Amino acid sequence: MKLRMAVLSHLVNLRDIPDLQGIEIGADSVSLGAMVTQHELIAHAGLGEAVPLLREAALQIADSQVRYLGTLGGNVANGDPDNDMPGLMQCLDATYQVTGPDDLRQIQARDFYESAYFTARADDEILTRLMVPIPAAGTGYAYEKQKRKIGDYASAAAAVLVGKGFASIAMTNLADVPVWSAEAGVALAAGDREGAVSAALAAIDPQEDMRGPVEFKRHVAGVVPRRAIDRALSRVAG
């Protein structure tokens, strides 16, 4: 609308729908309303305890003012491969709840993204909530993002969770969808750091943009997850 790319007859403000709001921390998962803002993710004390990776990533999105309004739901539902949260949600193995005229259904974040701006959500559905499993106590985590400056999308970013016999790695802005590699997680869980990085790299398909040519992105796509893995490992407790 603002960019003169769409002319719409109606504008619906979703902010007043209570069901789309709220951060609820359960025993083994967290339920997040689609209209929860990045700022709320950061400010919520309990969430920072339960899923610290979420807070670490949210702090690296845009700037303070944008985080006050930018919603988690908007970030993941848009299907923009530049966005940070889709990869993060795949790393965390989140489930999206979408609601249509008749029913609601659950879609795994790892199954949601089809190509840039195309997702498993139907036109008559809206994303309403996100369910994020709480990682086991002592799980190491890191969100590493290379960017040119605050406010920029990632040149390359990696989300890592690693615990006893378990690991998950996802990457951002390195293909037309977020990149989550099952093989990379398996390798890292087995303690094979280089194998994990190689597996993740096998899954990317970066495009040239103002952040650099493909070969640059391929290279930093190897560096960034290594750093994320090292930082996550350093945080493993117990």
Added chain:
Amino acid sequence: MDNPMSTAFARDYWMQGKIAATKDGQITGLWCHTTADHGGFDACADPTKFPAGFMNICTGSHDIPTAHLSVDGVNTNKALGGVAYRCSFRVTQAAYFIECMIEVLAIKLNMDATELRRINFIRKDQFPYQSALGWKCDSGDYHTAWDKALAAVGYDDLRKEQAQRLEDFRAGKTRKLMGIGLTHFTEIVGAGPVKNCDILGLGMFDSCEIRIHPTGSAIARLGTISQGQGHATTFAQIIASEIGLPADDITLEEGDTDTAPYGLGTYGSRSTPVAGAATAMAARKIRAKAQMIAAYLLKVHDGDVEWDVDRFVVKGDESRFKTAKEIAFASYNQAIPGLEPGLEAVSYYDPPNMTYPFGADICVMEIDVDTGEHEVRQFYALDGCGTRINPMIIEGQVHGGATEGYAIAMGQEIAYDDMGNHKTATLMDFFLPTTWGTPTYQADHTVTPSPHHPIGDKGAGESPNVGSVPCFSKAVHDAFRPFGLTQSHMPDDHWRVWKIARDLGLHR
């Protein structure tokens, strides 16, 4: 974003150079050829007498006996080009060119570049200095500035730390290199003398008109217009010192062409060197009349009173004086034989020469070889703008100009595709630094007044841009120098720095 997309916003120069020197480092000659991209059509405020702009300062701070300069202007399918904000006459390129030439020469001669500069700097006693390109540099004390700068950052210790870092890098203990950028720049601003400079035939003098009110307050109108440089503050300070009335009682008015005296405006650090000079000259006309009024009131000859801060005092008798405020009242309200009532003056100032500010910048940068990311650890900026009117404002200009330099050197680019489409049309892709990552600057100064400017001022706005752009770039070059790098192409954003490291075989 309309500005970079559709107006003259940036310079686009391709510079080639050759430099000649004796084996012991004495520079004997310089050759420079520039290809200047002017976009779809030329929008430069080109002085018609010097269509290349002021590339004429490309010999920099050095005593170079012979120099040759040539320029080709090229039109392309880009937006109109050639002009940039802050440093509109392309002195930054000149500084970039000569500073890179010096560094390369130091490599070829296997000399320390700081020492190579010392050998070749124009000495203090050589000023006014006639340059090989035909310009007369007004004043400078480069050796003092250089030594002060190197001492301030602890240059020798920095080099030791850098050597240790290099050893650690080679031993695989770190993936970060350390680079030290050094520049000593000489500026040419204060455009300018009508005999040399014009904009399409318009002479580049400037103007000031001052009216003292009977109350002792005053209004000054100038031919320039402030864009944030603080004219209303600093020009009042010039008048305060010249006439002895408090700056707080002096109102400045600019930008209304119905009331302002004719002038050429604000750009290229010319406001203080030209309009500021006009302000001082107009004030001095007023003070000359004030002296006659004071002498009359004190019943002595004109020559028997002398100026003392804010008053004329009878020579030899401090108790007999008339303050500027008293004189202002008397000028209107007391009949003085032979003098018109009132106290006002106007000056149209055609400067006898350009002014030549100078300075030294030193940058310490950490560079991540694997990602091309950098961190500016330290940036020292010594500014020699002559007499300092408002130190706070000058330092603010240094911070701002150096930050622009940081942007230009480290990421800013107006990129086009082959069809002439603009690829950097948002403030995300067109790199503007944010609070996060922008260096903190140590501003320092030396004072070498201009001998021909009424208050010795040289102008401060452009200098930090002129010196900092090569300084940031050279910090990058310096980090990779042990591996054979001599030059790179700006901007040194992440992928270009990464590419330097890759091309030098530094990636595993």
Added chain:
Amino acid sequence: MSKMHVKLTVNGAAVEGLAEPRTLLIHCLRENLGVTGPHVGCETSHCGACTVDMDGRSVKSCTVFVAQAQGADVTTVEGLVNADGSLSVLQEMFREHYGLQCGFCTSGTITRAHRFLQENPIPTEEQVRFGMAGNLCRCTGYQNIVKAILAAAEMMNAQDKPSSTEGVGQQKVETAE
């Protein structure tokens, strides 16, 4: 798009009128209400010159539809002066430490800094730099902006300011890594 009835509070005064829901808050403020303190810099949420305070949050008003501001309490730079019309501590510190040059970004910068200091009354320099990164300035190099905000924080704390209800619900959240 048909017009809607919009009601909001701007700098303490209740205002209402008809506007298309897609009208941007910045345009409503500047063109309909004559509140020209916030500036239009980029219109793409990058520069921060249009920053206003909306219900205790710093927002870029070029990215807020007026429909989203329905019922909101909006404060712009004009609303930050003391009740007697004198400059607030924050404004005064910007002046004292030369935290502005051309003034274009200043209204957004000060408005953001106002909220930032509510969120984090005792910030470090690093936290100021992180929390202010959404406001671009082309003149100052930020050094004096940071200095002004740190000085304001110190003065406001020294004054032992009574706790403000504006800060409720805002925690000290923005810590740089």
Added chain:
Amino acid sequence: MMDDVQSPEERSAGLKGMGCSRKRVEDVRFTQGKGTMSTTSS
């Protein structure tokens, strides 16, 4: 007059002339968003 008892240095300081880091007179307006910008319509 007050001036009589002031030293030249004191009188000079009172002028806020050259060399003084005088606070900007512009900033009282600018810090309140009252500057006239080229984008400020009408």
